[in-house]
Amino acid sequence: MERKEEMVLAMFVLLSWGSSFIEAGLQMGFYSSSCPQAEMVVRSEVNMALRNDVGFAAGLVRMQFHDCFVRGCDGSVLLDSTPTNKAEKDSPVNNPSLRGFEVIDRVKARLEAACKGTVSCADILAFAARDSIAFTGGFGYPVLGGRRDGRVSILSETFSNLPSPNSNLSQLTQSFANKGFSQDEMVTLSGAHTIGRAHCNTISNRLYNFSATNQLDPSLEPSLATQLKQQCPQGNNDKSAVVPMNLRSSYTFDSSYYSNVLAMRGLFTSDEALLTDPMTANRVMMNAFDNSMWQNQFSRAMFKLSQLGVITGTGGEIRLNCRVIN
Ligand code: HEM
Ligand SMILES: *[C@@H]1O[C@H](CO)[C@@H](O)[C@H](O)[C@H]1NC(C)=O
Ligand SMILES: *[C@@H]1O[C@H](CO)[C@@H](O)[C@H](O)[C@H]1NC(C)=O
Numbered sequence: 001m002e003r004k005e006e007m008v009l010a011m012f013v014l015l016s017w018g019s020s021f022i023e024a025g026l027q028m029g030f031y032s033s034s035c036p037q038a039e040m041v042v043r044s045e046v047n048m049a050l051r052n053d054v055g056f057a058a059g060l061v062r063m064q065f066h067d068c069f070v071r072g073c074d075g076s077v078l079l080d081s082t083p084t085n086k087a088e089k090d091s092p093v094n095n096p097s098l099r100g101f102e103v104i105d106r107v108k109a110r111l112e113a114a115c116k117g118t119v120s121c122a123d124i125l126a127f128a129a130r131d132s133i134a135f136t137g138g139f140g141y142p143v144l145g146g147r148r149d150g151r152v153s154i155l156s157e158t159f160s161n162l163p164s165p166n167s168n169l170s171q172l173t174q175s176f177a178n179k180g181f182s183q184d185e186m187v188t189l190s191g192a193h194t195i196g197r198a199h200c201n202t203i204s205n206r207l208y209n210f211s212a213t214n215q216l217d218p219s220l221e222p223s224l225a226t227q228l229k230q231q232c233p234q235g236n237n238d239k240s241a242v243v244p245m246n247l248r249s250s251y252t253f254d255s256s257y258y259s260n261v262l263a264m265r266g267l268f269t270s271d272e273a274l275l276t277d278p279m280t281a282n283r284v285m286m287n288a289f290d291n292s293m294w295q296n297q298f299s300r301a302m303f304k305l306s307q308l309g310v311i312t313g314t315g316g317e318i319r320l321n322c323r324v325i326n
Contacts, residue, residue, distance in 0.1 A: 072309020
């Protein structure tokens with residue numbers, strides 16, 4: 001699609017969604033005069049990385065979620081630890097599982113060469129997540145620009161702000177409500193688990209140590225359980241062992257996640273928790289049967305997520321290197 005057509009489409013989407021929930025300070029086409037190639041450079045570099053390893057798509061989408069839920073979408077997840085500070089990225093919820101940092105670094109290097117000190121790391125990540133969704137077959141959506149980069153990243157803040165895969169429905173709902181998302185939006189966003197992978201340690205309790213009465217989680221579909229136990233043997237010390245999130249189509253952004261959940265083939269307790277209430281279970285069913293309805297809702301929810309707690313105007317900074325504050 002031509003850039004101009006794309007812009008018109010984005011404006012149309014924005015108008016039809018209502019601009020009321022656009023965070024003050026963010027703008028469509030924020031870089032149109034300061035760095036007109038910004039979004040194009042992000043997309044070309046992301047596409048190149050994904051042609052090489054499509055797994056980075058899942059990594060970048062998850063990275064956007066983890067950035068925005070901890071201190072807002074301010075690129076805090078991208079900062080490296082220093083001798084005096086353990087950063088978000090070194091939390092066990094992110095390390096070693098979060099992937100795609102090198103992709104962001106490469107985009108940033110190109111943008112620094114083209115428009116020095118202009119495009120924030122937080123904006124690059126927001127664009128890259130959108131491009132990853134589009135690359136894998138999801139609907140595109142407009143991403144506003146103008147986020148500034150934060151100067152603080154604290155490991156311990158990941159625990160209180162990011163939901164655990166062992167969460168029940170009320171914990172999930174609360175975790176998203178804390179960030180201004182409805183329970184419906186929480187169900188919609190959980191569909192991101194249609195792509196990617198999980199490390200064995202995130203499911204080992206479901207396989208081997210579920211409860212006092214059941215070693216194996218009875219809400220895990222038996223043939224999937226057998227398969228997962230083979231891929232994740234008990235007491236396996238290989239911390240890098242992973243399983244696909246969605247055996248139907250781990251590389252395609254579609255609503256098959258919800259069919260998995262309905263078939264008790266969701267990987268996490270938090271995935272199956274969506275069936276524990278009639279309202280959320282009904283939403284799961286609707287999403288499973290109507291891919292494009294879910295895609296539309298997912299786009300809106302990502303549009304909202306990408307504006308969470310942003311720093312704009314003269315706050316924060318434009319980092320020159322996404323891993324370190326200026
Ligand atoms: C609802 C609460 C959520 C919980 C408890 C949760 C938990 C997890 C866990 C434990 C993993 C496995 C990471 C690993 O071991 O490699 C994972 C992966 C992933 N999550 Fe979530 N997540 C949630 C919501 C979300 C949301 C809202 C998004 C994005 C919009 C998202 C996107 C992803 C993606 C794409 C992956 C695959 C990552 C990869 O392949 O590298 N998740 N999630
Ligand atoms: C969810 O988990 C929390 C913490 O373990 C617990 O207090 C709460 O009762 C659980 N809620 C439901 C509905 O099971
Ligand atoms: C199994 O779960 C219990 C309770 O959560 C925990 O105390 C124990 O350490 C776990 N055992 C293993 C082998 O992980």
